Amino acid sequence: MGKTIIPIGPYHPLQEEPEFFTLTVEGETVVDIDVRIGYNHRGIEKLSEMKTFENSTFVVERICGICSTSHPFAYTRAVEDIFPMEVSMRSKYIRTIIAEGERLHSHLLWLGLAGHFLGYNTVYMWAWKLREEILDVMEILSGNRNNYAMFKPGGVRRDIRSEDIPICISKIDSIVPTLVMLKKAVLDDPVLHARLKGVGIMSYQDAIDFSALGPTSRASGVARDVRKDSPYGAYQEMEWDMIVTKNGDVFDKAVVRILEMFETIKILKYCLNNLPDGEIDAKIKDVPPGEGIGHIEAPRGETFHYVKSDGTNRPMRHKVRAPTFMNFPTYKATVKGQTISDATIILAAIDPCYCCTERIAVKDDKGRMLYNGQDLIRLSREKTEKIRQRMGGK
Amino acid sequence: MSLKLKALLKSPWVFHLSTGSCNNCDIETLDCLTPRFDIERFGMLLVGSIKHADVLLVSGSCNRMSVERMKELFEQVPKPCLVVAIGTCAGSRGIFKDSYNCPVPLDKIIPVDVYIPGCPPKPEAIIAGAVKLIEKVGSTL
Numbered sequence: 358m359g360k361t362i363i364p365i366g367p368y369h370p371l372q373e374e375p376e377f378f379t380l381t382v383e384g385e386t387v388v389d390i391d392v393r394i395g396y397n398h399r400g401i402e403k404l405s406e407m408k409t410f411e412n413s414t415f416v417v418e419r420i421c422g423i424c425s426t427s428h429p430f431a432y433t434r435a436v437e438d439i440f441p442m443e444v445s446m447r448s449k450y451i452r453t454i455i456a457e458g459e460r461l462h463s464h465l466l467w468l469g470l471a472g473h474f475l476g477y478n479t480v481y482m483w484a485w486k487l488r489e490e491i492l493d494v495m496e497i498l499s500g501n502r503n504n505y506a507m508f509k510p511g512g513v514r515r516d517i518r519s520e521d522i523p524i525c526i527s528k529i530d531s532i533v534p535t536l537v538m539l540k541k542a543v544l545d546d547p548v549l550h551a552r553l554k555g556v557g558i559m560s561y562q563d564a565i566d567f568s569a570l571g572p573t574s575r576a577s578g579v580a581r582d583v584r585k586d587s588p589y590g591a592y593q594e595m596e597w598d599m600i601v602t603k604n605g606d607v608f609d610k611a612v613v614r615i616l617e618m619f620e621t622i623k624i625l626k627y628c629l630n631n632l633p634d635g636e637i638d639a640k641i642k643d644v645p646p647g648e649g650i651g652h653i654e655a656p657r658g659e660t661f662h663y664v665k666s667d668g669t670n671r672p673m674r675h676k677v678r679a680p681t682f683m684n685f686p687t688y689k690a691t692v693k694g695q696t697i698s699d700a701t702i703i704l705a706a707i708d709p710c711y712c713c714t715e716r717i718a719v720k721d722d723k724g725r726m727l728y729n730g731q732d733l734i735r736l737s738r739e740k741t742e743k744i745r746q747r748m749g750g751k
Numbered sequence: 752m753s754l755k756l757k758a759l760l761k762s763p764w765v766f767h768l769s770t771g772s773c774n775n776c777d778i779e780t781l782d783c784l785t786p787r788f789d790i791e792r793f794g795m796l797l798v799g800s801i802k803h804a805d806v807l808l809v810s811g812s813c814n815r816m817s818v819e820r821m822k823e824l825f826e827q828v829p830k831p832c833l834v835v836a837i838g839t840c841a842g843s844r845g846i847f848k849d850s851y852n853c854p855v856p857l858d859k860i861i862p863v864d865v866y867i868p869g870c871p872p873k874p875e876a877i878i879a880g881a882v883k884l885i886e887k888v889g890s891t892l
Contacts, residue, residue: 375769375817396817397771400850407849419846422775422871466778469785485785503775503871 360388363697378704385696390688405675410436410644413672414508417662420677422503423466426459427655428677429508431662434589434651436510439644439666446591447635448512450628453590455499455507456653457625462491463656464614464621467708468543471611474701475552483539487532494525511639522629529625536622540615553608557691557703560605567687570680571658572613573707577605583654590653595627607706614708644670655680657708681709753892756831759805760885762794763833766804770821770857772811775871776838780808788874795881806833806884809863812840812853818860825861833884835865837877842866864888 365378375396381389401420405413417428430452437444465488472480492502498517499505507513543549559569564577574581582599584592600616602609646668652661658680665674684707691703769777783790784797798804801824813821825832836857839845847853857863865887867880 375771375820396814396820397769397811398814398816398852399771399812399847400852404847404850416846419773419870422773422778425773425775482786485782486787489782489785489787502873503778 359383376709380692380697380700382697385698387692387695387697387700390692390700392685392688402675402677406672409670410510410641410666410672413675414510415506417677418504418506418508421679423463424459424655424657424660424679425504426456426508427653427660428662428679430456430590431651431653431655431660432664432675433508433510434653435649435662435664436641436644436651436666436672438649438651439647439664442511442639442641444512444639445635445637446633447516448637448639450591450632451513451517451637452508453592454517454625454628454632455495455505455513456590457621457628458491458495458498460656461618461621461625462488462495463708464618465491467614467656467705468539468611471702471705472543474705475549477549480539480543483535487535487539490528490532494528497521497525497528509638510644511641512637514638516637517632519632522632526626526629529622529629533622536618543611543615550608553611553702554604554606556607556699557695557706558604558606559687559691561603563687563690564605567690568683569658569687569707570683571654571656572610572617573658573684573687575599575601576609576613578603581659583652583659587652591628592624594631595624597624607702610706644668657681658684681707684709756888757892759831759833760889762796763805763881763885764796764798764803765806765808766798766801766828767808768801768810768821768824770809770811770817770841771814771853772838772840776810776840779871779874780810780837780877782874783877788878790878790881793878793881793885801827802829804828804832806835806881807861808835808837809841809857809861810837812844812847812850813855813857813860814852815854818855821857821860833864833888834861835867835880835884836863837867837880838872839868839870842868845870 361382363380363382365380377393377396379391380387401416405416408416414429414432417432418425420428465484469481469484469488472478472484495505496502498521499507499515507515559577561578564574564579569577569579570581578601580599580601583589585599597620600613600620602612644666646666648663648665650661650663652659660680661678663674663676664672667673687707688704692700695703767777767780782788807828836842840847841857844853844856865880865884867876869876
């Protein structure tokens, strides 16, 4: 049977962001997949190098709207890693609260979109309705529904008022019964079982080989979570479980995310109830020369930032690695051999985030250069080449 | 043309186009469809194909790669077509003004009817913008 190439994108209703997939199919079966990105590249790393250490937090926040806590969190940790400094316990707690609130609304968002892709629009509407409550909490705490601008090197920008805490807790409590109902509805539904179980399986070995991160890897039995492996913020202060499942199919990825939401609620409530007193800002004056790394567990996996300082007031080099960048190549393992109709949900199952990932697009269609920074080109190309070889040497 | 416009305003079908945004404006646009805001009560419907669209919702600062696609897509929309720029990026490129990869603002590429500022604009603001668009176009008929 002849092979057919199906182009998907770059502008299509499957996801909100532009991306371009080429599915090579034989009949109904997908035999190969290629992903082309670059429609979302905005040159954030270079922009960040034009700004001061404090102002860069606003740029990295806009890498991705859904991860608008993860990137500043990793960035501030990278700056704080350059020289020894102490971040107060209160600001660590506040950071954890904001990060977990983001995880909660991000997982709900994914659940809704997954339901939407499968034709379960009820799940979509329910999940997004619940998400509104969390966004309300975030608005109370930070003043904005997204892009919270809470982070700064050395602490947080805004304090949490004690009179807001009971309102936030009651709002978080109010979603739990519906979340339990939603969990039952999704996990016990026979149609969803038939539709998702055994679809897009990524084995334990594949997860290791492709260096998958976050819920994508945890669904395949790889117990990998920065919050446990290298605790930061206030995560070592309370008891919580890392959710790991074995099968690695789309169903398990959904299970991991749904169960993680309950853990997140646990962490959130602990932090809000036990918020210690103290300063919220270490008031950094100068950043000495040196380099630092910061990594945190974003809703999609490990976000990694590298910052190099030359003693001036702006970063000399800033490198970002988003989780989707590592999860992309797993498509090679999961989509091959599946039918086209299943490809949609498999592609969505890693919770891809293109605006995070677009650090590496250096060439456009005709091979014209888009970058000016020579250093960036070399690094990006080497990295792209490495990924290409791993994805099949094309 | 005006008859077509009049018909269009009854129930504008929207197509959502992200030209390199940070996702927030896109999510907030989708939020408008969900139960709390429910923009469908104004007859608005998100469509999957640009050939069905009456209104283009554009978010994000256009980067070099998406500028070409933007022009192509705008040619494909059945005219008359209204364009809404959602968010600061689509309006003025905002924080990405100095970026090497965001050469021109959106209104230099295609004509824009309504700008909704904010980073990201709240769903309420997007709905208010949509209502203003309908009023603005309705008053010219």
